[in-house]
Amino acid sequence: MSGDLVNLLADLKEEEVLALLKKKLAAGEDPYKILDETSAGMAIVGKRFAAGEYFLPELVYSGEVLKQVNAILKPKLSQGNKETKKIxxxxxxxxxxxxxxxxxxxxxxxxxxxxxxxxxxxxxxxxxxxxxxxxxxxxxxxxxxxxxxxxxxxxxxxxxxxxxxxxxxxxxxxxxxxxxxxxxxxxxxxxxxxxxxxxxxxxxxxxxxxx
Ligand code: B12
Missing domain, CATH: 3.40.50.280 (Cobalamin-binding domain)
Known part of the structure; x- marks a missing residue:
């Protein structure tokens, strides 16, 4: 596996993104830091789209990859943070x-x-x-x-x-x-x-x- 999460996401390497994400979580990396990295990756996708390097299908695909990433991240983000009494x-x-x-x-x-x-x-x-x-x-x-x-x-x-x-x-x-x-x-x-x-x-x- 090569590259970091930011660039793998920017390059739309779906399988590698998901594999690295799981590896990072298993190693105990801060899920909030990972969330920031995914935003940075998507910002690069946006720039490539604006520059005419990516087109609508890539934009749609990036959204699909990110949804999968978020589904895996969500349980980690909520750990130890479940408020029962609503504010x-x-x-x-x-x-x-x-x-x-x-x-x-x-x-x-x-x-x-x-x-x-x-x-x-x-x-x-x-x-x-x-x-x-x-x-x-x-x-x-x-x-x-x-x-x-x-x-x-x-x-x-x-x-x-x-x-x-x-x-x-x-x-x-x-x-x-x-x-x-x-x-x-x-x-x-x-x-x-x-x-x-x-x-x-x-x-x-x-x-x-x-x-
Ligand atoms: C994925 C994506 C899509 C997907 C969206 C899928 C979906 N279900 O949301 C699809 C393919 C549908 C899409 C469509 C379009 N897109 Co689009 N898209 C993106 C992209 C690459 C990523 C956006 C994203 O989801 N980022 C991930 C989130 C998690 O990132 P985030 O910003 O860090 O999120 C945090 C904060 O924003 C904040 N936040 C969000 N909401 C709120 C609200 C409050 C109150 C607060 C406090 C915080 C907060 O919290 C979030 C979590 O931490 C961006 C590029 C970019 N950098 O934004 C372009 C981008 C937004 N899209 C763009 C464009 C042009 C379009 C289209 C017009 C393309 C087209 N020709 O059809 C259409 C628009 C259709 C429409 N009417 O809305 C442009 C907008 C340019 C502009 N200045 O208007 C961008 C910037 C790409 C670019 N550089 O050209 N897009």
Whole structure:
């Protein structure tokens, strides 16, 4: 077996990726470090796609490989971390026009194992559906995920719609996903940007006032 996880994933070497992953876990490597490596590998896939070296089939395939990786990683990430008493609700979803959900599902999983009651609205969520979910669940925390540039506007419009509906005052909104950063956070008028699933957990805990 040659290469590291980042490059094997970037090169879409499915079998070698899975074999190395299992080896790393068996050797007791930190699953969070492995999670970071998979993100780095996917970032290279994205760059190759943008550069015209990879095409849509490779993008789809990378998503499939990553799903398998995550299925193996998940039980390790939750070990010793199963909260029984729930802290509170968090509603999450990928904004309208965007169908990326691998990051979103990791966020859901990490929030869940860290004691939150998560409502995952899925992908390409229409603005009204976010508004309806916030109204119905009375959640104080909303997470918007997005991986595409057009998601900037979808996020902004979602926040505006929540404002118009009178639901913004008692609501903390975090954003995250591939192309998001603090500039987008400002543009969308959200409360925070989180770079990964653990940031989603930290922000939610902070807003619920728990350590
Ligand atoms: C896999 C992939 C796909 C898969 C998605 C499969 C799936 N079920 O999600 C498929 C093939 C479907 C796909 C489709 C497309 N994709 Co795509 N895709 C990717 C790729 C390679 C990886 C994304 C991914 O899953 N990464 C893995 C996750 C785990 O990584 P992560 O970001 O570290 O996740 C963490 C954080 O983001 C954070 N997080 C996520 N959400 C949230 C939310 C909150 C609240 C918080 C706090 C944190 C948080 O937590 C996560 C876990 O730690 C990216 C490249 C990239 N670097 O992002 C392109 C990329 C996002 N795709 C891109 C494009 C262009 C497309 C298409 C338009 C291609 C096309 N021509 O059809 C379509 C879009 C369709 C649509 N309407 O959405 C572009 C976007 C460019 C842009 N600026 O808009 C990218 C950047 C590739 C590129 N460089 O060109 N894609």
């Amino acid at each position: 509170g609700k968090v509603v999450i979803g990928t904004v309208a026009g965007d169908i990326h959900d691998i990051g979103l599902n990791i966020v859901e999983f990490m929030l869940d194992v860290n004691g939150f009651e998560v409502t995952n609205l899925g992908v390409d969520v229409p603005i009204e559906k976010f508004v309806e979910a916030v109204r119905k669940t009375k959640t104080p925390v909303l997470g918007l995920s997005g991986f595409l540039t057009p998601a900037f506007d979808a996020m902004k419009e979602t926040v505006e719609a929540l404002e118009k509906a009178g639901l913004r005052k008692n609501l903390k909104i975090m954003i995250g996903g591939g192309q998001m950063d603090d500039e987008v956070r400002k543009y969308a008028k959200a409360d925070a940007y989180g770079k990964d699933a653990m940031a989603a957990v930290s922000l939610s805990k902070q807003w619920y006032g728990v350590k």
